[in-house]
Amino acid sequence: MPRIALTLGPVFFHWPADRLADFYRRIADQAAIDRVHIGEVVCGKRMPFSDSIWPEVIERLERGGKEVVLSTLAAPATIRERRAVNDWCSEGRLVEINDVTAIPARSGQAFVIGPFVNVYNESSARFFAARGARTICPPVELSLDSIGSIARNCSDVDFEIFAFGRLPLALSGRCYHARLNNLHKDSCQFTCEQDPDGLAVDTIDGQEFLAVNGVQTLSNQVQAFCPEPDDLRAHGIRRLRLSPHTADMVAVAEAYRGLLDGTQSPTSTRFALSCLELPGGMVDGYLSGKPGFHLTGSADQ
Amino acid sequence: MELICPAGTPATLRAAVVAGADAVYCGFRNETNARNFPGLNFSTAELAEGVRFAKGHGKKVLVAINTFAQPGRVDLWRKAVDEAAQCGADAVIAADLAVLDHAANNHPGLRLHLSVQAAASTPEAVKFYVDAFRVRRVVLPRVLSVQEIAALNRMIDVETEAFVFGGLCVMVEGRCYLSSYATGKSPNLSGVCSPPEHVTYEDDAEGTAARLAGFTIDRYARSQPTGYPTLCKGRFTAGGKTSYLFEDPVSLNAGGVLAGLKAAGVTALKIEGRQRGKAYVSEVVRAFRKAVDAVEAGGDAAEIDRILAGMSEGGRQTEGAYKKTWR
Amino acid sequence: MADELRDGSLPLARILFPKVGALPLGTLLTRALRDLARRQPNLFERLGEHKSACFFVNPTDLSFAFLVVPDGERSLVRVVGKSETSSAAVLISGPILMLLGLLDGSLDGDALFFRRIVSIGGRTEAVLALRNAIDDAELRPADLLGLHGVLGRLADNAILGSLRAARRLACRGLDQGERS
Numbered sequence: 001m002p003r004i005a006l007t008l009g010p011v012f013f014h015w016p017a018d019r020l021a022d023f024y025r026r027i028a029d030q031a032a033i034d035r036v037h038i039g040e041v042v043c044g045k046r047m048p049f050s051d052s053i054w055p056e057v058i059e060r061l062e063r064g065g066k067e068v069v070l071s072t073l074a075a076p077a078t079i080r081e082r083r084a085v086n087d088w089c090s091e092g093r094l095v096e097i098n099d100v101t102a103i104p105a106r107s108g109q110a111f112v113i114g115p116f117v118n119v120y121n122e123s124s125a126r127f128f129a130a131r132g133a134r135t136i137c138p139p140v141e142l143s144l145d146s147i148g149s150i151a152r153n154c155s156d157v158d159f160e161i162f163a164f165g166r167l168p169l170a171l172s173g174r175c176y177h178a179r180l181n182n183l184h185k186d187s188c189q190f191t192c193e194q195d196p197d198g199l200a201v202d203t204i205d206g207q208e209f210l211a212v213n214g215v216q217t218l219s220n221q222v223q224a225f226c227p228e229p230d231d232l233r234a235h236g237i238r239r240l241r242l243s244p245h246t247a248d249m250v251a252v253a254e255a256y257r258g259l260l261d262g263t264q265s266p267t268s269t270r271f272a273l274s275c276l277e278l279p280g281g282m283v284d285g286y287l288s289g290k291p292g293f294h295l296t297g298s299a300d301q
Numbered sequence: 302m303e304l305i306c307p308a309g310t311p312a313t314l315r316a317a318v319v320a321g322a323d324a325v326y327c328g329f330r331n332e333t334n335a336r337n338f339p340g341l342n343f344s345t346a347e348l349a350e351g352v353r354f355a356k357g358h359g360k361k362v363l364v365a366i367n368t369f370a371q372p373g374r375v376d377l378w379r380k381a382v383d384e385a386a387q388c389g390a391d392a393v394i395a396a397d398l399a400v401l402d403h404a405a406n407n408h409p410g411l412r413l414h415l416s417v418q419a420a421a422s423t424p425e426a427v428k429f430y431v432d433a434f435r436v437r438r439v440v441l442p443r444v445l446s447v448q449e450i451a452a453l454n455r456m457i458d459v460e461t462e463a464f465v466f467g468g469l470c471v472m473v474e475g476r477c478y479l480s481s482y483a484t485g486k487s488p489n490l491s492g493v494c495s496p497p498e499h500v501t502y503e504d505d506a507e508g509t510a511a512r513l514a515g516f517t518i519d520r521y522a523r524s525q526p527t528g529y530p531t532l533c534k535g536r537f538t539a540g541g542k543t544s545y546l547f548e549d550p551v552s553l554n555a556g557g558v559l560a561g562l563k564a565a566g567v568t569a570l571k572i573e574g575r576q577r578g579k580a581y582v583s584e585v586v587r588a589f590r591k592a593v594d595a596v597e598a599g600g601d602a603a604e605i606d607r608i609l610a611g612m613s614e615g616g617r618q619t620e621g622a623y624k625k626t627w628r
Numbered sequence: 629m630a631d632e633l634r635d636g637s638l639p640l641a642r643i644l645f646p647k648v649g650a651l652p653l654g655t656l657l658t659r660a661l662r663d664l665a666r667r668q669p670n671l672f673e674r675l676g677e678h679k680s681a682c683f684f685v686n687p688t689d690l691s692f693a694f695l696v697v698p699d700g701e702r703s704l705v706r707v708v709g710k711s712e713t714s715s716a717a718v719l720i721s722g723p724i725l726m727l728l729g730l731l732d733g734s735l736d737g738d739a740l741f742f743r744r745i746v747s748i749g750g751r752t753e754a755v756l757a758l759r760n761a762i763d764d765a766e767l768r769p770a771d772l773l774g775l776h777g778v779l780g781r782l783a784d785n786a787i788l789g790s791l792r793a794a795r796r797l798a799c800r801g802l803d804q805g806e807r808s
Contacts, residue, residue: 075422075473077449082423101425104432116476118419120369120489123399141478141487149372169479170472170533173444174628176547180540185628201539201546205510205517210479212539212546217472219482285485291514292482310674310764312733339753340674340760347670497753526743578763580736 004232004260005034006253007137007160009243010041010071010096012168013213014192017053023244024057028064031250032257033242036061037096039071039088041114043175043214044081045188058093067094074098074116075171075215094134107131115139115162115241116171120146122153129157136160137241140167143289144227148235158238163225164252165243166198166211166218166279167292176212188214196246197279208280209293221293224273224282226259226266247276302562303569304593305363305462306586309341309576314351314362316579321590324361326394327351327575333381334365335418336575337492349388361391365575367416368492369397369475379403386411394440396475398433405434414438414462418475418488422449424456431459438462440571443470446625447558451565460568465555466585467573469621471533471548479532483514495531502527519550554618556589556609559596561623657694657705657772664771665700672700674761678754684708684716687724698758718754722746725790730759731767732788 008027011020027036038057040047058068070088072095073081088095089105097106098116112135119125119138128136137160138147144161151159162168177199178188192199198211198218208220222245232240240260242252255272258264264272274282285294306322308314317325328334330342343351352362364385370378378400385393386408393411395401396418404413415421415430417440430436438460441450454461472479474488481487484499499514508522511530518530528534533547553573555562562570570593572585592608621627665672672679679699686693695716697704713719720727726745729735737759740746748755769787770780 074476075420077422082425085425099423099426100419100421100429101423103429104425118369118397118475118489120397121372121375121399123370123375123402124397127398127402139476139478139489141481141490146372153372167478167482169482170477172472172547173442173622174471174547176539178628180542180544180546184626186625199539201537203517204520204536204538204543206538207516209483209516209537217479217547286481289485291485292478309760312764312766338756338760339676339678340757340764344673497756498751500752502749502752524744528742577738578736578759579733581738 002233002238004229004237005158005239006032006256006260007035007069007135007239007241008033008037008249008253009137009162009165009241010037010039011244012042012166012216012218013196013198013244014043014046014049014190015196016193017050019196020050021053021057023249025060026250028060028066031253033066033253035067035069035239037069037071037112039096041071041074041098041116042171042216043192044073044076044078044084046190046192046214047081047084069094069096069112071096071114072098072102074114075173076101077173103131110134113137115168119150122150125150125154125157129154133157135239137162137239140169140223141286141292144231144235144237144287145289147237151236155236159236160239160241161225161232161237161287162223163240163242163256164273165223165245166220167223167283167286168216168218168243169210169292170217172215172217175215176217177214180212185215200280211279219280219283219292221280221283222278223284223286224270224278225284225287226269226273227287228266229260229262232260245279247278251276302559302567302593302597303462304586304589305569305571307467307572307575307577307582308351309336309338310579311343311347311351313577313579313582315354316583317586318355318358318360320583320586322360322586324363324391324569325351325355326363326365326571328365328367329381329384331377331381332371332492333368333378335367335416335488335492336365337368338497338576341576345384345388348385348390352389356389362389363392363394363414364388364390365394365416366400367394367396367418369418369489370399371490375399375403379407382408382411392437401430401434401436409435412437414440416440416475417442417464417470420473420475422453424453427453427457427459431457438568440464441567442474443553444473444622446627447561447565447623448625450562450567454566461566462569462571463555463562463567464553464573465559465562465570466589467552467577468531469548469551469553469573469619477533483516483532495529500530549617549619551617551619553621554609555620555623556592556605557602557620558623559592559605560602563596652707654694654705654707657696658703660772661696661698661703661705662701664767665703668765669700671761671765672698672703674764675757678751678757681717681751681754682715683754683758684713684719685727686710686719686721687727688721689723698761717751718758719749720746720755721748728769728787731762731772732769733763733766734788734792737763 072085096112096114098114135158175185177192192214198213201210211218259269286292303323306317308325308327355362366381382404394414394416396416413436415436420442440462480494486496510520513530518535521527528550534550537546683696695706768784770783
């Protein structure tokens with residue numbers, strides 16, 4: 001029975017450098033995680049704050065037995081951002097491509113395709129596989145059946161599912177933290193730092209709905225996909241991705257490891273997750289082909 | 302600069318051609334195109350007839366096959382490309398690698414335009430699509446400023462097309478799942494954003510609530526004009542403030558920067574609105590025809606403003622990301 | 629604004645319907661719609677699954693309403709009272725001349741809706757399908773009244789002339805509304 005691995009996705013939020021360093025130290029030493037993505041994915045303006053910590057973080061994670069993946073920007077625009085993408089692509093380590101901007105620099109070497117790149121079918125999966133894709137984490141709106149159908153027709157690639165965390169739903173050229181504070185993106189004062197899990201966006205009738213994180217829009221609710229491991233295997237899934245939040249990610253990883261090893265049921269895993277301080281209610285609708293905000297088995301859906 | 306105009310129906314295609322379009326873009330009546338709304342779009346026979354009509358007037362037809370093919374159903378998208386080619390389309394507008402790959406390998410004579418849904422905004426991304434699929438034109442994402450377009454054009458060796466009027470996406474196109482989060486349907490999955498079957502307008506004590514899948518997107522006083530509940534144009538509460546957080550309910554009007562786009566090296570100007578009626582399309586195309594002709598003849602900004610001033614589409618307008626302050 | 633519009637259009641609307649012939653209005657319109665389906669089947673194809681939907685069309689300045697099932701050669705139009713909405717999947721209300729203006733594409737449905745001159749209820753996707761089908765059909769008013777030849781042209785001229793007058797009124801009304 002093939003083992004399903006756990007991946008820790010990149011941190012989407014603007015955490016101060018020492019918080020990031022502490023976070024990865026704990027992950028390195030304590031978390032039941034196989035692969036860890038590092039690097040800024042959302043906003044190039046944040047990069048100077050964390051650039052200096054990565055060598056130590058990488059060293060620490062590798063010492064802790066984790067495979068490190070360098071995640072690249074999802075929407076590079078400026079010369080500096082494009083150069084950063086290129087620099088990481090020419091590093092020896094595995095990189096995650098989150099925009100086709102990185103393809104010319106990386107084609108022919110191994111890479112991961114992240115959830116910001118549009119892989120919606122077996123044909124595009126095979127296209128990337130032929131150029132070096134080893135793992136593909138498809139866009140979050142695809143169902144398990146769709147991903148399974150792609151995986152069946154592209155067996156030399158590991159397919160990974162975005163299993164835990166606020167769902168990355170959109171990117172913009174406009175910064176919503178800046179807009180909310182009547183600031184211009186170019187002089188944003190990094191107000192996104194005040195919301196380490198993103199800022200909740202409710203409807204005018206008070207319904208919890210979305211969250212913003214600088215130029216990124218996420219779901220307010222937290223993806224908490226807790227399937228039977230056999231169901232994942234039947235769909236050819238080899239990895240689950242956990243997306244970092246301020247909640248105890250070591251505990252999240254432990255819950256998922258228990259689920260994948262068969263020592264915890266989906267129900268008890270979900271219960272364990274609900275006991276953590278999550279920034280929103282739990283959802284998993286996308287995986288069953290429903291609206292993303294649905295939760296399997298809940299009464300009203 | 303070429304003027305590229307929308308057509309949701311054969312009647313609108315004819316209206317756009319008569320009103321002065323250089324090329325009309327349209328799609329098939331299924332999920333292969335990103336305006337998959339009920340009652341809209343073309344059968345194969347209608348497309349063939351539309352191409353005949355346009356060519357008879359010396360104009361072009363571009364076929365948008367710009368959604369992402371569904372797993373196990375890629376043949377539907379390949380067939381759309383084959384049929385567009387058979388109908389004599391001048392180009393196919395596509396974003397999915399599966400569609401681009403099929404077109405490049407099987408229809409080497411067919412021009413490929415990279416859809417805005419691919420959101421290629423860096424020289425590296427453009428180079429990737431040009432090298433891999435011999436893409437001839439890139440439709441630019443609506444998040445670039447005029448200066449950025451000029452810089453990009455200096456670094457790439459392919460035509461560019463820029464949106465000048467109509468609905469404005471605030472999110473990076475082709476990478477927005479807001480709609481499927483609420484409704485299960487999205488531009489990439491199903492060719493629709495904020496699908497009408499999930500839209501309700503309901504009068505309550507505070508006015509008329511426009512909802513999408515039960516989420517209140519905006520509320521209007523009884524006598525106020527309403528809007529369509531597109532998620533990113535809604536009113537939300539964040540950080541204790543209620544506002545149009547993502548974008549005001551405005552539409553793009555880049556009439557004021559036409560000369561700037563020409564100087565930036567843009568080949569074609571695109572009007573959004575395949576979901577709009579022919580009355581609307583005729584009026585907008587006619588105005589932009591005059592404005593583009595004036596720009597090409599070296600007309601000044603005041604003249605362009607005067608031409609486009611008559612074009613009132615009700616709602617408010619913005620020059621969007623073309624002005625850097627938009628961010 | 630809306631009042632002025634309705635006042636302006638009311639006398640024009642009144643003269644339309646008593647003149648269409650000896651047949652009851654519902655029968656006449658049913659026949660006209662089926663006739664249209666034989667001549668322009670594409671129009672109804674465009675409606676897709678929504679052709680079997682029941683549309684309650686309520687001209688707010690007339691004393692009656694219509695129930696319409698635009699199902700090609702099986703189309704049905706009934707003249708009904710203002711309250712007979714229970715079987716309808718869709719409700720469309722507006723001044724009769726505005727509704728007619730939508731038919732020949734001289735008025736933009738979106739604009740009339742967003743400015744609340746025309747209001748809709750029920751299944752939005754069916755309304756959209758109908759709007760798009762009509763927009764492509766390039767109908768003349770006579771098509772809907774089942775009139776051909778000289779009579780059809782006369783009716784078109786009369787109704788389209790009225791529409792232009794009403795539209796001028798409407799635009800003036802809207803401008804005033806927006807200034808206030």
